[in-house]
Amino acid sequence: MNYFVDTKGYYGNYGGSFIPEMLYANIQELQDNYLQILESESFQKQYRELLTEYVGRPSPLYFAKRLSEKYNTNIYLKREDLNHTGAHKINNCVGQVLVAQHLNKKKIIAETGAGQHGVATATVCALMGLECIVFMGEVDVERQQPNVKRMEMLGAQVIPVKSGSKTLKDATNEAFRFWINNPDSFYIIGSVVGAHPYPDMVARLQSIISEEITWQLAEKIGRNYPDYIIACIGGGSNAIGAYYHFLNDTRVKLISVEAAGKGIDSGKSAATSILGSPGILHASKTLLMQTKDGQVTEPYSISAGLDYPGIGPVHAHLFETGRAIAQNATDDEALQAGFLLTRLEGIIPAIESAHALAALEKNTFKKDDIVVVNLSGRGDKDMGTYLKYKDVYLK
Numbered sequence: 001m002n003y004f005v006d007t008k009g010y011y012g013n014y015g016g017s018f019i020p021e022m023l024y025a026n027i028q029e030l031q032d033n034y035l036q037i038l039e040s041e042s043f044q045k046q047y048r049e050l051l052t053e054y055v056g057r058p059s060p061l062y063f064a065k066r067l068s069e070k071y072n073t074n075i076y077l078k079r080e081d082l083n084h085t086g087a088h089k090i091n092n093c094v095g096q097v098l099v100a101q102h103l104n105k106k107k108i109i110a111e112t113g114a115g116q117h118g119v120a121t122a123t124v125c126a127l128m129g130l131e132c133i134v135f136m137g138e139v140d141v142e143r144q145q146p147n148v149k150r151m152e153m154l155g156a157q158v159i160p161v162k163s164g165s166k167t168l169k170d171a172t173n174e175a176f177r178f179w180i181n182n183p184d185s186f187y188i189i190g191s192v193v194g195a196h197p198y199p200d201m202v203a204r205l206q207s208i209i210s211e212e213i214t215w216q217l218a219e220k221i222g223r224n225y226p227d228y229i230i231a232c233i234g235g236g237s238n239a240i241g242a243y244y245h246f247l248n249d250t251r252v253k254l255i256s257v258e259a260a261g262k263g264i265d266s267g268k269s270a271a272t273s274i275l276g277s278p279g280i281l282h283a284s285k286t287l288l289m290q291t292k293d294g295q296v297t298e299p300y301s302i303s304a305g306l307d308y309p310g311i312g313p314v315h316a317h318l319f320e321t322g323r324a325i326a327q328n329a330t331d332d333e334a335l336q337a338g339f340l341l342t343r344l345e346g347i348i349p350a351i352e353s354a355h356a357l358a359a360l361e362k363n364t365f366k367k368d369d370i371v372v373v374n375l376s377g378r379g380d381k382d383m384g385t386y387l388k389y390k391d392v393y394l395k
């Protein structure tokens with residue numbers, strides 16, 4: 001079984017490149033060049049140096065002693081929350097901005113929903129002195145003001161998109177339109193979604209996570225693989241980053257946790273693998289939540305980063321082949337897990353990452369199992385939400 005992208009840009013039945021004709025040239029340029037750039041010595045040197053000096057890698061693989069005692073097993077947290085800007089997204093943005101430079105692009109564009117990817121993109125553009133334009137639905141601009149201010153402070157131009165439902169998918173459409181008219185710009189996508197080669201490029205740029213887990217475990221326990229890796233899935237970039245070097249090693253069980261929102265059957269959910277069916281979303285074939293006539297269903301999750309109606313094509317393939325196990329956590333279960341980690345370990349996780357932690361409650365591990373949870377981000381951005389529920393969960 002092959003879990004990596006094939007030469008046509010597919011992961012089994014999923015993936016590909018379903019783009020308007022006007023975008024062929026842009027995508028073709030990237031398809032023709034991305035591997036050569038990513039594997040070149042000059043790219044690797046710049047990328048590795050920035051990850052070390054700027055992002056702060058390697059991120060620790062922390063043995064969570066009190067959490068391990070609670071679940072009677074051995075839990076390690078991969079601390080992506082300690083990266084510069086507070087999550088894994090920066091790994092990808094640092095890499096893509098370097099790819100843009102190798103292609104001589106002068107202008108960076110991105111779309112953002114909650115603003116996390118927009119902030120990471122604006123950050124690397126400030127670092128490189130590149131013009132940055134971020135498309136964001138007007139509704140999201142309203143509800144994510146702190147991130148809008150951050151992007152503006154970093155020098156990015158945030159363009160509120162007024163079409164459609166004024167959220168992420170409309171921002172994506174607008175970014176495509178701009179890209180068609182400005183082929184000298186480079187489009188930085190924030191997860192393992194979009195037309196080939198984006199899912200593969202983003203996966204490779206995030207694979208630094210599993211590369212580090214390999215040698216960090218070897219150092220700590222004398223064995224370079226865990227029994228389980230648990231990660232949350234929005235589009236799936238932190239998850240594939242944590243899985244990448246273990247995809248062909250079936251001793252390692254992969255647990256992907258989707259956001260169930262208010263419950264799978266509540267009509268307010270983002271559990272794509274259960275509620276979704278095959279279709280085209282953001283230029284690739286994957287599983288997505290849709291009506292019978294193929295209209296995308298509005299997803300819901302308490303966490304902005306998981307509030308997405310699809311999953312990356314690689315995850316659709318990993319679920320279909322049984323390589324990864326799809327689980328889910330409700331808003332309630334995630335909040336509970338977030339407060340628990342805070343009080344047991346003194347770490348406030350992003351609400352996205354709290355969904356991964358919630359899986360600890362739903363699985364039974366053996367005493368000597370090695371369980372790695374990918375802590376994709378820190379919870380500073382979620383303080384408003386946590387405080388709202390503080391009295392319910394902290395007694």
Ligand SMILES: *Cc1c(COP(=O)(O)O)cnc(C)c1O
Pocket residue numbers: 087088089116190191192232233234235236237238239305306350352353376377378
């Ligand atoms: C954006 C985000 C996610 C979800 O994106 P993936 O591509 O699925 O990783 C998860 N956690 C945090 C902290 C995020 O910012």
